[in-house]
Amino acid sequence: MAAIKTHNPLHDIAIVATYNTRQARRLEGENDLSLITEVIQSLTASAGINTSDIDGVNINTAVWNLKPREAISMLGGQARWCGNEFMGISAVLEAAGAIATGQAETILIACAQAGEYKQASPDAEQNDTTESAVRATAPWTRPAHEFVECFGLYTAPEFALCAQRHMALYGTKPEALAEVAATIRSNGHYHPKAAFYNKGLVTADDVLNSRMVASPFHLLDCCITSEGGAGLIITTAERAKDMDGEAIYLLGAGTDRQAMSYTRAPVWDRYGDVGKRAATRAFSQSGLRPEDIDVCEFYDPFSFEIIRQFETFGFCELGEGGDFVMDGRIKIDGQYPIVSNGGLLSFGHAGTLQMLQKVIAGYEQLTDQNPAAINIADAKTAIASNGGSGALFCDVLLLGKEQV
Secondary structure (H helix, E strand, O other), X not given: OOOOOOOOHHHHEEEEEEEEOOOEOOOOOOXXXXXXXXXXXXXXXXXXXXXXXXXXXXXXXXXXXXXXXXXXXXXXXXXXXXXXXXXXXXXXXXHHHHHHOOOOOEEEEEEEEOOOOOOOOOOOOOOOOOHHHHOOOXXXXXXXXXXXXXXXXXXXXXXXXXXXXXXXXXXXXXXXXXXXXXXXXXXXXXXOOOOOOOOOOOOHHHXXXXXXXXXXXXXXXXXXXXXXXXXXEEEEHHHHOOOOOXXXXXXXXXXXXXXXXXXXXXXXXXXXXXOHHHHHHHHHHHOOOHHHOOEEEOOOOEOHHHHHHHHHOOOOOOOOHHHHOOOOOOOOOOOOOEOOOOHXXXXXXXXXXXXXXXXXXXXXXXXXXXXHHHOOOOOOEEEEEEEXXXXXXXXXXXXXXXXX
């Protein structure tokens, strides 16, 4: 680990427990509250604490619309710090800031979604726009405002615009995107809580032969939709010593927000390097370099975003990402294994929850909680990210087994 010049308050904070419920396209018999209850009970048990030991929360659900302050009441109503950032790295950083400034010592972050998707009628036409048909798809893929709705634009084409521009500028090949998608989807085959667990390994040819959604993205290049719950507990490094869970430390972090997602065209020349600021800040705080990273839990809404992040975060030069992901480099036993649990392409995509699951995936790898087929041996450092070029934001978090 490279030396760092200054100590950062992040370095005194650790994650001590994480948990995922089972993920599935639909979790029959479950709802937001049943899942969030499972998450809270599992987290406190893993950390060896009671809910009364939690003095800060950021808990919400997507369908029932549970708010963090309502969750405080459900947990007994004692005085607690309350977070409001949306799930993901930003929620972790908000909690870390509260801990660093003495607003709380032990914070539970959790989210759940169940019941979002309704089965469309079997006799619905392919172009049916009735509520039952629309609710069978992820609502965030169809932003309803004047900047996109009149053009029929939706999430996949917005990310595809950036991928196409990269291919035009640098000659990036569809085979590179397919290699990424096949690797991630095959990882999900091995994770017992993944929506696509035990559904079979995926090859690059499988990806290229799947139907086209928005060129250059085939169906298997695109993220799934699902339901599930997840959460984590974050506390001081000192308090972590008295808990049952293994402490994994925050080494560095950064955010890069350039505009509201899905409100303007994702022009490559303007947004193609979104996340560079975040990665530069995170690596500077940690004293690490890209070559020091053992686990890459990159945000994977579409296959191309992995290629873009390798370039933007400094793992390779601009335009080299397509070749960089080939020849086994991104597989579990490769130099930079990616998205070890199957990610958004195979593990789950339950609303904003999936951004928090990137942090959880990093923690799982560094604490050896994965099956042997997707366990990265002797991993000591991990990078997690949220967002991407089509979303106009990108956050980065570095995790480590050793405190800096």
